[in-house]
Amino acid sequence: MTKLEKMKDFISKYEHFDILDHxxxxxxxxxxxxxxxxxxxxxxxxxxxxxxxxxxxxxxLNFALYVILNKAAGDDTLATxxxxxxxxxxxxxxxxxxxxxxxxxxxxxxxxIIMASDGRLYDSxxxxxxxxxxxxxVRYTKKIRKxx
Numbered sequence: 001m002t003k004l005e006k007m008k009d010f011i012s013k014y015e016h017f018d019i020l021d022h023x024x025x026x027x028x029x030x031x032x033x034x035x036x037x038x039x040x041x042x043x044x045x046x047x048x049x050x051x052x053x054x055x056x057x058x059x060x061l062n063f064a065l066y067v068i069l070n071k072a073a074g075d076d077t078l079a080t081x082x083x084x085x086x087x088x089x090x091x092x093x094x095x096x097x098x099x100x101x102x103x104x105x106x107x108x109x110x111x112x113i114i115m116a117s118d119g120r121l122y123d124s125x126x127x128x129x130x131x132x133x134x135x136x137x138v139r140y141t142k143k144i145r146k147x148x
Contacts (some may be wrong), residue, residue, distance in 0.1 A: 071130030106140030
């Protein structure tokens with residue numbers, strides 16, 4: 001399973017993810033109840049080598065999740081429901097990571113960190129849609145053995 005598939009699997013296990021009808025990669029329809037997971041790059045955070053030339057690399061893999069929900073201008077009720085969903089989703093990411101309830105991304109699953117941040121209203125449309133963006137990142141360590 002690829003890292004992208006692992007993240008999609010992890011996200012889709014959120015208890016309230018069922019409010020969404022469609023969950024795509026690198027795309028989302030401009031219709032309510034849609035979401036798209038967008039890979040946003042890999043950042044090398046640290047590199048350590050031993051005397052034999054074996055390397056451990058700490059990486060951060062970044063994603064953006066865009067969620068399309070109903071949100072009429074001036075409707076505090078829907079805005080509150082959507083904001084509560086974003087907060088609860090971010091707490092799900094945090095709690096499930098602490099419990100290690102996810103497939104491993106690297107070679108030391110017990111030290112992996114999955115974080116959700118910046119859950120916010122990204123844009124709204126005249127048609128009554130809110131586009132919400134949540135940044136999700138995974139920090140993991142990968143071992144690279146020197147070939148003899």
